Amino acid sequence: xxxxxxxxxxxxxxxxxxxxxxxxxxxxxxxxxxxxxxxxxxxxxxxxxxxxxxxxxxxxxxxxxxxxxxxxxxxxxxxxxxxxxxxxxxxxxxxxxxxxxxxxxxxxxxxxxxxxxxxxxxxxxxxxxxxxxxxxxxxxxxxxxxxx
Numbered sequence: 331x332x333x334x335x336x337x338x339x340x341x342x343x344x345x346x347x348x349x350x351x352x353x354x355x356x357x358x359x360x361x362x363x364x365x366x367x368x369x370x371x372x373x374x375x376x377x378x379x380x381x382x383x384x385x386x387x388x389x390x391x392x393x394x395x396x397x398x399x400x401x402x403x404x405x406x407x408x409x410x411x412x413x414x415x416x417x418x419x420x421x422x423x424x425x426x427x428x429x430x431x432x433x434x435x436x437x438x439x440x441x442x443x444x445x446x447x448x449x450x451x452x453x454x455x456x457x458x459x460x461x462x463x464x465x466x467x468x469x470x471x472x473x474x475x476x477x478x
Contacts, residue, residue: 362387
């Protein structure tokens with residue numbers, strides 16, 4: 331969307347901080363629920379382990395908050411000074427990667443024929459297209475369409 335790439339290293343940090351924080355928050359709340367902790371009350375009974383598990387859940391929430399701040403930092407850094415993104419950085423198979431980055435107002439000038447589940451791959455490697463392989467059904471669209 332911005333035409334810039336985010337940092338791969340910081341992206342990994344964001345992912346793992348958020349996954350650990352999310353599971354530390356909500357999985358722990360699920361366990362507390364199975365232990366009988368009531369919901370939507372202003373105070374809880376002092377049951378063994380509930381305070382510790384609620385603290386783990388709170389720490390998980392702070393980890394998700396830290397991950398979100400890291401994401402905001404990554405986006406601002408990428409917009410200001412990030413490397414320009416190529417149109418297809420992952421050698422992808424689907425049509426959204428066939429447009430420029432950032433994409434133009436109307437992604438495609440014409441309707442692209444879709445004959446398999448991997449149409450952009452078929453355009454990049456026409457001799458190895460899925461719909462040409464024996465035993466495969468003819469594509470999703472039998473004929474090319476045009477936009478009038």
